[in-house]
Amino acid sequence: MIKPICRDALLLSRPSLPSSAADLSVAKDLLDTLRANSSACVGMAANMIGVSRRIIAISVGLDCMVMLNPEILSRSGAYEAEEGCLSLPGQRQTTRYETIEVKYQDIKMVWHTQTFSGFPAQIIQHEVDHCNGILI
Secondary structure, three states, rough: OOOOOOOOHHHHHOOOOOOOOHHHHHHHHHHHHHOOOOOOOOOOOHHHHHHEEEEEEEEEEOEEEEEEEEEEEEEEEEEEEEEEEEEEEEEEEEEEEEEEEEEOOOOOOEEEEEEEOOOOOOOOHHHHHOOOOOOO
C-alpha cells in the first residue's frame, strides 16, 4: 500500500526501534511507496511513512532492495555530498563514504553482510541516518 510521506521532524528525529518478522507488511508498504515516488527519490526509511522501525528500501537501477535492521559496520573513502530528502525541503551538505560494509536482514529475516560502493552506498547511508534519527 502506498503511504503518505511523513514530514514531522519530531518523529523523523527519533531513533527507530528494531524490526522483526511482524513488520514485514511495513517493508512491503515501504517498497510500494518508494516505487510510487521513484521520480523523486531513490531510498526510503520506514519513519518516512510514519513507522519508527529499522527498515529501509533502496532503488538500484531497476531493482529495489529492502534491508531490515541495517547496521553499517565499516566505512572508507570520505567525501562531501549534497543531498535532498523527500521528507524535508531543500538540499544539505553531509559527509559520506565511498565504500561501506552493511549487516542487515532480508525480507526472509536472513542475515547478510555485504559491501556497497558508489551511489548505492550513499543511499544506504542516508537511509540508515533516518533509522538513527539523523536528519540530513
